[in-house]
Amino acid sequence: MVKRSKKAKTMRKLIKAIWIFNWFNSCGFAELVPLVGSRWDMERFGMIIVGTPRHADVLFIAGYQTLKSIKRAKRVYEQMAEPKVIIALGSCTMTGGMYWDSYNTIKRLDDYLPVTMYIPGCPPRPEAVFEACEKIFQHVKELE
Amino acid sequence: MIKKETELLDEIKSKYKLEGKIQKERRICISITKNNLIAILKELKNLGFIHLSSISVTDWLDEGNYEITYHLWSYDDKILFTVKTKISRDKPEIQSVTPIWEENAQIHERELHELFGVNFKNNTDLSPLFLEDWDGPPPFRKDFNWREYVKENYYDINNKRETVYYD
Numbered sequence: 001m002v003k004r005s006k007k008a009k010t011m012r013k014l015i016k017a018i019w020i021f022n023w024f025n026s027c028g029f030a031e032l033v034p035l036v037g038s039r040w041d042m043e044r045f046g047m048i049i050v051g052t053p054r055h056a057d058v059l060f061i062a063g064y065q066t067l068k069s070i071k072r073a074k075r076v077y078e079q080m081a082e083p084k085v086i087i088a089l090g091s092c093t094m095t096g097g098m099y100w101d102s103y104n105t106i107k108r109l110d111d112y113l114p115v116t117m118y119i120p121g122c123p124p125r126p127e128a129v130f131e132a133c134e135k136i137f138q139h140v141k142e143l144e
Numbered sequence: 145m146i147k148k149e150t151e152l153l154d155e156i157k158s159k160y161k162l163e164g165k166i167q168k169e170r171r172i173c174i175s176i177t178k179n180n181l182i183a184i185l186k187e188l189k190n191l192g193f194i195h196l197s198s199i200s201v202t203d204w205l206d207e208g209n210y211e212i213t214y215h216l217w218s219y220d221d222k223i224l225f226t227v228k229t230k231i232s233r234d235k236p237e238i239q240s241v242t243p244i245w246e247e248n249a250q251i252h253e254r255e256l257h258e259l260f261g262v263n264f265k266n267n268t269d270l271s272p273l274f275l276e277d278w279d280g281p282p283p284f285r286k287d288f289n290w291r292e293y294v295k296e297n298y299y300d301i302n303n304k305r306e307t308v309y310y311d
Binding site: 066067068071095096100101102103104106107 | 274275276277278280283293294297299305309
């Protein structure tokens with residue numbers, strides 16, 4: 001049997017079932033509803049949307065964040081239990097997207113929160129979201 | 145067809161000095177001075193215009209004026225009544241209509257206060273709605289160059305990825 005570090009053991013628990021808390025502004029969730037629906041159905045992979053950040057492993061942030069909502073996003077992130085992962089969806093979180101010249105939206109999410117992974121797209125395809133999660137699985141499995 | 149509209153307009157015109165016209169069926173538009181504002185709006189509310197659909201501000205930069213527009217709706221007559229008034233752009237101050245429409249007007253006035261800097265007198269709560277930590281000028285003023293503001297506050301000219309914004 002392989003001897004694993006403490007971190008690897010904890011992380012393995014995380015990937016058994018990814019529990020997700022959504023922090024979606026604007027069109028973010030509207031575009032990702034198919035993830036929950038029957039065609040892509042993320043529950044097949046043990047991914048489920050939970051009602052509170054305290055239960056969540058992964059925080060999905062999508063859509064542009066305003067200066068007001070980013071403060072709330074920080075509080076949501078702080079409430080999550082370790083180990084925690086942030087996945088940022090869509091071009092808005094990377095560069096501001098189509099709001100690149102807006103006075104009230106933040107431009108780079110990683111200035112405010114430790115983003116683990118960005119998924120590009122406007123909006124990202126559901127397959128891209130799965131691929132991102134697959135990458136987390138791989139990464140965890142490679143940990144020793 | 146526009147009998148009711150004519151009646152209403154004549155009634156208001158007989159009491160106050162103002163310009164007004166019937167734009168078309170079920171649409172009346174009047175321009176008033178800001179001193180008459182409260183009196184006229186009270187009068188209109190008694191005439192059945194109980195719904196304040198919205199308050200809006202137009203920034204006339206060349207004239208140096210803000211034009212404040214009140215959209216009123218009457219459920220009985222099915223008429224949209226537009227009341228326009230102009231105030232100075234440099235010192236935008238106007239009486240609040242919260243004594244007449246209360247909460248209904250409150251949210252509009254708060255928004256216009258943060259976006260245009262209009263000071264609504266007698267409004268008890270003009271705290272910011274969306275722009276919590278805003279320290280710049282009111283962003284919807286036409287002389288506010290938000291692209292410059294964004295470059296200064298959000299982008300970094302030394303960041304390779306963002307030099308494209310400075311071309």
